[in-house]
Amino acid sequence: MSSVLKKEKYRKAIDKKCNYKAWFGFLKAMLFPLLKLFLPARALGRENLPTKGGYILAFNHRSLLDAPMAFSAIPGYWHFIAKEELYNSAILRWLLPRLGVVAVNRTNIDLSTIRKGVDILKKGEVLGIFPEGTRNLADEEDSMLEMKNGAAMFAVRGKACVLPVYIYRRTKFFRRSYVYIGKPIDVASLISGPLTREKLDICASAITEGMEAARNYLNSVMKEKRYGKELRAEKKRMKIRRKAEKAEAKRLKKEALKHKKTAESGVEDSDKGE
Numbered sequence: 001m002s003s004v005l006k007k008e009k010y011r012k013a014i015d016k017k018c019n020y021k022a023w024f025g026f027l028k029a030m031l032f033p034l035l036k037l038f039l040p041a042r043a044l045g046r047e048n049l050p051t052k053g054g055y056i057l058a059f060n061h062r063s064l065l066d067a068p069m070a071f072s073a074i075p076g077y078w079h080f081i082a083k084e085e086l087y088n089s090a091i092l093r094w095l096l097p098r099l100g101v102v103a104v105n106r107t108n109i110d111l112s113t114i115r116k117g118v119d120i121l122k123k124g125e126v127l128g129i130f131p132e133g134t135r136n137l138a139d140e141e142d143s144m145l146e147m148k149n150g151a152a153m154f155a156v157r158g159k160a161c162v163l164p165v166y167i168y169r170r171t172k173f174f175r176r177s178y179v180y181i182g183k184p185i186d187v188a189s190l191i192s193g194p195l196t197r198e199k200l201d202i203c204a205s206a207i208t209e210g211m212e213a214a215r216n217y218l219n220s221v222m223k224e225k226r227y228g229k230e231l232r233a234e235k236k237r238m239k240i241r242r243k244a245e246k247a248e249a250k251r252l253k254k255e256a257l258k259h260k261k262t263a264e265s266g267v268e269d270s271d272k273g274e
Contacts, residue, residue, distance in 0.1 A: 020100035024077045027099070032072075038173050039065060041073035044221070044231055045181030045214075047238050048163060049074075054121035055184065056162045058151045058207055060144050060215070061130035062137075063171040070128060070165070073179050078126030081117065081150070083134075104150070106133055114153060121158030129154065131207060141169055142219055144211060152203035155187045156195060162187055164210035166218050178227060182214035 049055075057078065059066060067080055084103035087093045096103070102116050120127050131152075132145040155162050161184035168178040187203040221227050 018098045018100070020079070020098070021077055023098035024100070028071075035068060035072045039069040039072045039171065039177065040174075041069050041177040041179065042227070042231065043073040043179045043181060044218070044227065044234060045179075046074070047234055047241070048181050048183050049076075050161065050184060052124065054124045054158060054160045055126055056121070056151055056155055056158075056160055057126060057128045057165050057181075058131050058162050058211065059128065059165045060167055060211060061132050061135050062167065062169075063135065065171040065173070066130070066167060067128070069167070069171045069177050070179070073177065074165075074181070076126065078128055079117075079120050081127065081129040081154075102127075109150065109153075114157065117154040118158040121154065121160040127154060127158075127160075131204070131211075142215060144215065147204050147208045147211065149197075149200040149204045151207055152187055152200050155207075156191070156200070156203060159188055161185060162207050162210070164207065164214045166211060166214035168218050168222055178218065178222065180214050180218035180221070182210050182217075185210045 057070070057074065059070060063069075067082070079100040079102055081104050082096065082101050083106055086096060086101075087103060100120075102113060102120070104113050117127055129151050131147040131150060133148040133150070134145070136143060136145045151162055154160070163184050164182040166180050166182070168180075171177050185206055187206055190202055190206055191199040193199075221230055
């Protein structure tokens, strides 16, 4: 196959539109048990995940297995930003569009890629991204590369918050991975007016600080061997919160029914008066 035809096929795969949620549900049902077996993972900080609206999950990146592991650790359907070179593989060229993966040219991000990411966020969906831009191959387990401006760009233009997600150690098959989801960062509130490179740098710095805070917290938890304790405490808090949310929803529904009955009785009284 000539390089021109190969490139055309490559572009068609990147631009392919699919029913992402249907394919994600199907593939999850088929592959999730295997994913849990090969890449077992636990996530601390799930209470920080927003219950509605689009947001960005910003991960540190040390392994090719980070993305599938993240799907194992963090619930729900979400998109990933990935390097377009992955589409060189025939299998990934078939799979990635069906998972709603957004391909990006790391050396020259184009407007169509930015538009895709922003549209995802504005639809209230979730976007996963590796703001370091590439894998960190350093020997130090807790090191991170300098954050690029991509996550900040998507967050500002999509008016979405960024949740720093730190992955403890390099992801490996059959070894449990531990991640921590930090508190949301509203980067758009940090700047005003036209978007400039300097303002993007400010937003990227805020994301870097969030990633460092997430790293320091998880490292201390793992060092002190209190991950299980923190996880149990979080589950308890989430249970109490869900119970409170249900009670509030029930109260609002009751009030709405009361207002409806009051409005209907008022209409009936006016009809009798006539």
